Amino acid sequence: MTLSSQVGLRPEPFGALAYHFDTRRLVFLKSPGLVALVESLSQFASADEAIAAADAAHTPSSYQSALTSLEESGVVCVR
């Protein structure tokens, strides 16, 4: 899994603002931990591995559900 090449990520105090240039959708990444996870995805073989290495600010299941929702909106996608 990786950040979509069509998505711009802008750091914000709450996390980041993601904009999908194809769908024109704005998505709020509501925590810095989630932003770090999304940015690290491409370094890991799987989303589970990235989550295992992620900041402990959130539980693995909350990271997992956040990634599922980001995949639905096209912010992250399968490599």
Place this chain on the structure above:
Amino acid sequence: MSASRTTVPALVKQLKSGLDSPICLTWELTYACNLECVHCLSSSGQRDPNELSTAEGKAVIDELHDMQVFYINVGGGEPLVRRDFFELLEYAISRNVGVKFSTNGYLLDEDKAARLASMDNVDIQLSLDGADAGTNDPIRGEGSYAAVRKAMNNLNNAGFTGYKISVVVTNQNVGQLDAFEQLANENGAELRLTRLRPSGRGADVYNELRLTQAQQVDLYNWLITRPHILTGDSFFHLSALGDPLPGLNLCGAGRVVCLIDPVGDVYACPFVIHDNFLAGNVRDEGGFDHVWKQSDLFTDLRQPENPGACASCNSYDACGGGCMAAKFFTGIPIAGPDPECVFGNADEALANVTASDIPVMTQDHSKPNRVKVTLGRRS
């Protein structure tokens, strides 16, 4: 390095205290317009001799790129009147700043439609204020309905899909929402509805064209079952009626949105082109970035708001007291209810407004010979 949830304030609170860059901003490219719509927010008509040059426009785009502004809403006046429109448009796209531009369609001929269809990251909003010429033309000018339909045909033939039909909802057209939706569907377009505001020339016709309370409720009920209809967060004051409408449901003025006008003046939002809401100019030292981050006005707007007369209302969290511009131009205190408060809480404030409470317009680019259009009888 961990940042737990408890150290990050709620998103809405953070948005209200302002971001380092706007989420999106509106840029009016020129005050020149071939039309003279009765409700024009920017009182457009004539070009201002001091409008930004092509080079200055590109410098603004460079700044927006550096600030990671993902897209801009371009309007006017009529943006296609500018001879360097495509040069600025293509420059913005090349700098990864997407463009949504509003047009009345008159100048959107076959060649321009084909050129636009070949570009990425361009959205088009065609302004239409009636589902037929009889409703539209008294507001926007004789022949303007036919011009939009022709522009739609040109876009369709060029293969430009998904353009927006953008409607200012008034008591004249609120009964045509289904017809607008059908028109959009038939053309592979999207429908966008926005609120009539008492800004610019809109102040002259606001009382004549604004929705009744019953029409506001009808509009809310129509929108709540159609989350795909675009509104630009225009109707957040209606969220006091029940479930929130899609969107951020807050006043973003100077916090997450702003306006750059044709001469480079930066205002808090597209609906308050007035000296009281002028934060600075992109030509000033430090440019737009400085105005956005440092101006006294925007710093002030990012302070926690005073609910004022709305403090005791259970719906304040839902509507946030409504639209700042609508209050300002109707002479209601900013810490007061929206003039179109769905519970009628503004009625008393409106009744107490005297002529001296109504702000004098500080900008007007209307053509000197503008003839006031006589509107149809209120239905």
